[in-house]
Amino acid sequence: MSANSISRSYVAAGAIGARLITKYTNNRGEVAQASAATDRLAGVTELGAAAAKDMVDVAREGMDKVTVGGNVAAGDYLTSDANGKAVKAVGIAGQTVFVIGQAEEPGVANDTIHYTIAPSVIVLPA
Template sequence: MDRLLIKTATAGGSIAHRRFVKFSADGTIVQASAATDLIVGVSDCPNGAVTGERADYILLGIAEIDIGGTVARGAFVTSDANGKAVAAAPASGANAVTAGQMRVSAVGGDIAEIFVHTGMMQGA
């Protein structure tokens, strides 16, 4: 049996299925759009969600996510401009929010599994 921590919030904008999300207000989520966004999970809305609708998101556990670029198995990932997973690679001294770790290698356009757990990474 899968063990997931799933919550529901109100969509503060259009949210696609299998994308990183962040809070925009108490009880409201929007699709993430940058590596610096404080990502809280992965959307789990097979039909997507629009402003005012209820939207499920996975806070912790194994989730499928849309991939925005080449990522290696085990790599820490963050959001691109469309909420898709890309390798977290902050510049020297810069920070990136990490939202999970790849369970498999993947390329842009794939749907792949990640272990959702948030953190922070600083470039060396």
């Protein structure tokens, strides 16, 4: 991982791209590529994993880089889109939106930006 983050190694449930958001699976020590803001997010990969059972490092604390899936502004809180890319986190009535952190700089689709790792949730009443 980046010199500015602390990471943990996980077993990949399948292929996961580089600098993409991961989610926890129901298997101990395993992550998969995230696909929704409502996924229980684990963190962001550096190099990714080519296939299931590969080891993958996931940033868990500090500051790192993530690929964005659309326009984000510096200061936006970030969650996952359908492709594991970071997008602005927006509350969804009656659901829990999981946040990986806060953008340190603006970006547009497919840019890789710095973000501060700050896992949290947004919960809105139904």
